[in-house]
Amino acid sequence: MQVPFLDLNKQNQQIRKELDAAYKRVMDSGWFVTGSELEAFEQEFATFSNVKFCIGVGNGLDALQLLLRAYEVGPNDEVIVPSNTFIATWLAVSQTGAKPVPVEPETTTHNIDPSLIESAITSRTRAIMPVHLYGQPADMDPINKIAEKYGLIIIEDAAQAQGAMYKGQPAGSLGHAAGTSFYPGKNLGAYGDGGAVLTNDVVVAEKVRKLRNYGSKIKYQHDITGFNCRLDEIQAAFLRVKLAVLGQWNNRRREVANLYSELLGDIEGITLPWLKEGCDSVWHLYVIRTKQRDALKEHLASLGIDTVIHYPIPPHLQGCYCEQYSENLPIAEQLAKEVLSLPMSPVLSDKEAGYVASSIRKFIEHR
Template identity: 55%
Template structure:
């Protein structure tokens, strides 16, 4: 029996071990560990990669979302349109500035925010739209941006899972006025701990975020606004700079594994495979299938040594943290259906075609029993 973990860093780490250790050694020897040259270098490199004029490194992806909204002066009494189907961080950022998250249902085909449902959710208090490029697929940004322009709304992309994805040839993380990403270790570009960044083409907003991340200060000991301590660490920045040149290769590996899954799992009745929207690309941070037999399939695969995870078992509107919003079961049935039926299969750089084949054979074995 071939055992396949849900995620392994082994092949990736082996490939980049020398570069990462050298980068960390340089930081160690520099004797400068916070907001130094390593952060400046990575910010420049990631901005160039993401085809934006600026990148601002922060402590994590949630802080990136929060600081984006803070810089845009979104506050108590405002509303932000968010997907009903997303990781809770998207909602938390809205709550952290005192605004109200207003859920909008996804497309069952792509799992992403459904642009055709946005206008019905807009009220006089709506200030922004926060699309999430979930699982690595770009949202349908042309329609989202058109609605934002029509109603004079800001767009803040949550690009934590989709570094390198695009819609209509334009990279995710470059559409909105300020956009957030995460470099949590499991992300397509991951640090060795928490890390995040914002991307933008507006230098004045970039400077606001630089101030907010550093205690509200541009000059040491002089504080202009109530800020935060949310600075990308020099060590993590150096690691990310070492890894960034490998990201296109790792993305191609993810896409090749996803194509293998698509071919080898095609035609199984009741198993819904990922669908990519016209104009979008998918970088497969996660390869997510759906089936009414999700729990049984997950248990069966675990018994065969195949690791899987559920992203995500409880949608934000049903989390205890958001009970005060008053949402009941069936308030957002599409998000709830995805939560009850989705299953993420193993997929990571360095995973072999033979390992992917083992996964698909086990899945076919489950359906043939």
């Protein structure tokens, strides 16, 4: 049996009629940038995320970088980031001239450990950027308390958590602002790059709207030095279609995750994902840990099962950062050696998930 990590083609077939209608609507309009589709999507996604403002941008990195600039984070500033994350979290900070300051993750959730944040704060710290990794929100209550104590900004990296909940509140509404990504593989994915900023702050929202559009609110009037970071009309139209079924798709991901946990729960040598109380994950990824990771990945590949490592090299060991960060970050480094993401999507069948689980069981039992 062939089990892809993420079958976008099969997923798209479920909404093909609606996607075709959205495409035709945009083509017939003759308007392709910052038009009615984007405005409608921004309103709909803001409502979905329980915030006042959504600003569509070019990608998730743009969303985080523009937010930092809107808060005037720049050279000589520091921003606390997780040591265990995709590198875009760090790059957004670096692009403003500020310094990413890594904090190690919890070994249970793999999200940033709130108990380690305070010791990383200096006189230069301006913001904390927690990442809702794998679809599970970071533990935001203690992070918010620390931010309030030191007068810091909280910018959520919610790229993997569209629809996730923390104590009844949606990811993206848990700090001062949030950036998210609509990369095709995300729970809410576009058909190319895309992203958005979420916030309740009208001043920040207006500044980001200018920053994404050459620093302009009125055509040919440029109030600030801006960028070209806009979300296209066609992507906004497609995202509106997907947003309508996102709740249903996220529920299916939860069913797959529960099935994996049921089938793999008694296997020694495999550490399963762990949910913190009050967190409702949307299971962007189902990540297990094993010291036999590389051998297991190779074994599954030989059986037609596609897996991915999120992430094989921590940011501080990447070529663009390794000379700047000499400290050891042992938890992030250990996770990089052990984590393995199993196939996960809203169109993964019980039979396919069962095949993945039984293949893992057989591998462990015969080692």
